[in-house]
Amino acid sequence: xxxxxxxxxxxxxxxxxxxxxxxxxxxxxxxxxxxxxxxxxxxxxxxxxxxxxxxxxxxxxxxxxxxxxxxxxxxxxxxxxxxxxxxxxxxxxxxxxxxxxxxxxxxxxxxxxxxxxxxxxxxxxxxxxxxxxxxxxxxxxxxxxxxxxxxxxxxxxxxxxxxxxxxxxxxxxxxxxxxxxxxxxxxxxxxxxxxxxxxxxxxxxxxxxxxxxxxxxxxxxxxxxxxxxxxxxxxxxxxxxxxxxxxxxxxxxxxxxxxxxxxxxxxxxx
Numbered sequence: 001x002x003x004x005x006x007x008x009x010x011x012x013x014x015x016x017x018x019x020x021x022x023x024x025x026x027x028x029x030x031x032x033x034x035x036x037x038x039x040x041x042x043x044x045x046x047x048x049x050x051x052x053x054x055x056x057x058x059x060x061x062x063x064x065x066x067x068x069x070x071x072x073x074x075x076x077x078x079x080x081x082x083x084x085x086x087x088x089x090x091x092x093x094x095x096x097x098x099x100x101x102x103x104x105x106x107x108x109x110x111x112x113x114x115x116x117x118x119x120x121x122x123x124x125x126x127x128x129x130x131x132x133x134x135x136x137x138x139x140x141x142x143x144x145x146x147x148x149x150x151x152x153x154x155x156x157x158x159x160x161x162x163x164x165x166x167x168x169x170x171x172x173x174x175x176x177x178x179x180x181x182x183x184x185x186x187x188x189x190x191x192x193x194x195x196x197x198x199x200x201x202x203x204x205x206x207x208x209x210x211x212x213x214x215x216x217x218x219x220x221x222x223x224x225x226x227x228x229x230x231x232x233x234x235x236x237x238x239x240x241x242x243x244x245x246x247x248x249x250x251x252x253x254x255x256x257x258x259x260x261x262x263x264x265x266x267x268x269x270x
Contacts, residue, residue: 011058012154014051014138015128017121018044019064032066034142035073036254039261042073043248044142046267048108053270054150056138057108060131062115062124071112077105122213122220129211140202145257145267146245148203156239157205163235164210164227167203169245170194198238201245 018034034044083097111131115124157165179188213226230236244266248254
C-alpha cells in the first residue's frame with residue numbers, strides 16, 4: 001500500500017476556509033468570526049471537532065484576513081489553558097503544573113496557510129494544494145456546524161465516483177410565512193418554517209482533480225464559477241442531511257448558537 005493510500009485509509013485532510021472579513025459580524029465583536037466562542041470554544045473548534053470525531057484530524061486552514069489571530073490561537077492552545085512556568089530566554093518548553101492533562105486535540109495536525117487577503121475561495125483551495133497528500137479531501141467553512149455523519153458522507157461520495165459531493169440541508173426561513181386564501185385574504189401564519197429547497201451546508205468532499213478547474217489568481221470563485229461548471233459537467237452530487245445544521249454569519253446567530261449549545265448541543269457528535 002502506497003503512502004497516499006495509507007493516509008486515505010486513516011485520515012483525510014480537511015481544508016477549512018477562514019480568510020474572509022466576516023463583514024456581517026463586523027463591529028459586533030473584536031474577534032475574528034471563526035474565533036467567536038460558542039459554549040466557551042471558538043466556532044472553528046466545533047467544526048474541527050466534528051471531523052476529528054470521525055477520525056479526520058489533519059486540518060489545513062486557508063487563512064487571509066486576521067490570519068495572525070487564528071495562528072495565535074493554535075500556538076497558545078495549551079499554554080492558555082493551564083498553570084505553567086516558563087524560563088525566559090531559553091528555548092525549553094514550558095513546565096505545566098499539577099492538573100495539566102494532555103488534550104485529545106494534541107493529536108490534531110493543523111496547517112496554517114496564508115492564502116492572501118482578498119483571495120476568493122477557489123483560489124484559496126488552489127494555494128493549499130501542496131499540503132493535500134491524498135486523492136480525496138474534505139472542504140468546508142469555518143462557521144457552520146451540524147450533526148453530519150462524516151463517515152456516511154464519505155461513503156456516499158465514494159459510491160457515486162463524481163468529483164464533488166455537497167452536503168445539502170433544508171434551511172429555516174428567517175421570517176414568518178403568510179398563508180393566503182382568495183383575494184389575498186390571510187388565512188393563517190406559519191412562524192419561521194423549514195423551507196422545501198436545498199442549500200449548500202458545506203461539509204463537502206472533493207477529488208484532487210478539482211484542482212484542474214482552479215488557478216493561482218486571486219479571483220477564482222468557488223460557488224459562482226467552479227461548482228456551476230462542475231455541475232454542468234455532471235460532476236457534483238448532493239448528500240442530503242435532514243438533521244441539525246446552522247451557520248453563524250452574524251452576532252445574533254452566534255448568540256442563538258450559544259443558547260442552543262447550552263440547551264441541547266445537537267451537533268455535539270463527540
